[in-house]
Amino acid sequence: MEVPWLLLVHGSVTALVVVSFLCGQWPIFEGTFIQSINHFLTFGAYHYLLRFVQSVCGTGARDLVLGVEGYCCDRPNPILQVFYVAIIGVTYFIIVQTSFQYIPGYYVSGLHRYLSVVAVSVGAILFVLTSFSDPGTVTAENVSQYVSSYPYDNIIxxxxxxxxxxxxxPARAKHxxxxxxxxxxFDHHCGWMxxxxxxxxxRYFVAFLVWHFLICLYGALILGFILAGEIKERKIIYILTVYYGIDNSFSGLFPHVAQWLLAVHNTQILLSVFLAILALLLGGFCAYHAHLCLTNTTTNEVRLSDLEPLKDIQMARLHHVDEKGK
Ligand SMILES: [Zn+2]
Ligand SMILES: [Zn+2]
Known part of the structure; x- marks a missing residue:
């Protein structure tokens, strides 16, 4: 009984740290403990590391660390792209290795073996489209066209x-x-892409977000149905009630079924919890971007207007001018 709980706690803590590190700066986490963890992981811990390196190995070593940081954060580089491919690849590989043996199952059709490949491939195509397409570079040739499509509000x-x-x-553009x-x-510079x-x-970026939200939800649900199918096929409820004399009620059966699942299927439970947490985060991020689309605002403008005291008036002006220009 001890070990599965330990695994579950370990899984949840790992998911929290990974999520805080990767997504803690998203606007939906502003002011939450996820942002605080992110701040420690990305800034606090780094600050202490720099001081440690300087005191132990000297200024030269500290400058080397700073140089690596400059390469990673201030110049275009594919580190996070590789990381994205690794996360998707490793997660899918683990799912194939540990859970495809239950497909087809009592509640899950064999079709999902192929549907999951299609789902992940579409995600990869959207990733490539967002990463390698032109975001709308302003050049000497097209600048007049952009200036006329986005009139200046003379405030922001x-x-x-x-x-x-x-x-x-042009207005609404950024260097x-x-x-x-x-x-x-300009919306934002995406390190992942x-x-x-x-x-x-x-449009590719928003499609990417929505699609990855759906994939995570899909994965968590299928894993849930695999577990439900296992309980059904192995007649767990029957064994518990008839052989062990457990009361046939939800409150009576739940601890025993949970104990059996954690002992026999802890990989599937951890995977589905991980996917469910990711789905929740991506869902929040999708909702935020849907709100931006509906209000014709960009992440950059939300940031800019946060700096100014008269933000509501400015944003209203901005969109009024924008509509007149169209
Ligand atoms: Zn420029
Ligand atoms: Zn950029």
Whole structure:
């Protein structure tokens, strides 16, 4: 009994740390303990590491660590892209290795062996589309077109030249310091995609989010049905009530069924909990982006308007001007 609970606690803590590290800076976690854990993992722990390296190995070693950080965070690099592929690949591999033996099962048709391949492949295609498509780079050739589609509101966006690109920066555009280019209707620079999210690829990005939310939900549900099928096929309820004389009620059976599941199927339980947590996070992120789409706002503008005291008036002005321009 002790070991499965230990596994469950271990799984939950690991999921919490992974989630906090990967998603703690998302706007939906602002002010929550997930953001605090993220702050410690990404900033606090790093700060202590730098001090430790400096005191033990000297300034040269500290500068080396800073240089690696500069490469990872300030320049385009595929580290998080590789990490995404690894997470998807390893998770799917573990599911195939540990849970495909139960497909087809009592409640799960054999079709899901193939449907899951299709689901993961569509996710990968959306990832490639978002990562490698043009986010809407503003160039000397297309700048006039963007300036006329996005008129200036003269509050948040004032007509100004980009000091790096040496071209007029259209309203709602931003110069991405990582990609080193101006991007039209800039949303944010996505480390996972190693690309900016802007006017031209936001639709792929949102489709990617929605699709991954659905995949995680699908995986968690199928694993749940596999477990329900195992309980049914192995006649667990029958054995518990007839052979062990357990009271045939939910409260009577639940602890015993849970104990059996944790002992025999702890991998499936951990996988489904992991997928359910991811689905919850992606669901929140999808809802946030759906809200941005419906209000015709970008993540960048939410950030900008948070800096200003008259944000509601400014956002209203911005969208009024934008609509007139269309
Ligand atoms: Zn620029
Ligand atoms: Zn960028």
């Amino acid at each position: 966006f004032v007509e100004k030249e980009c000091s790096t690109c040496k071209i007029t920066r 991405c310091r990582i990609c080193d280019k101006c991007v039209a209707r 190693n690309n900016c999210i802007g006017e031209k690829n936001i």
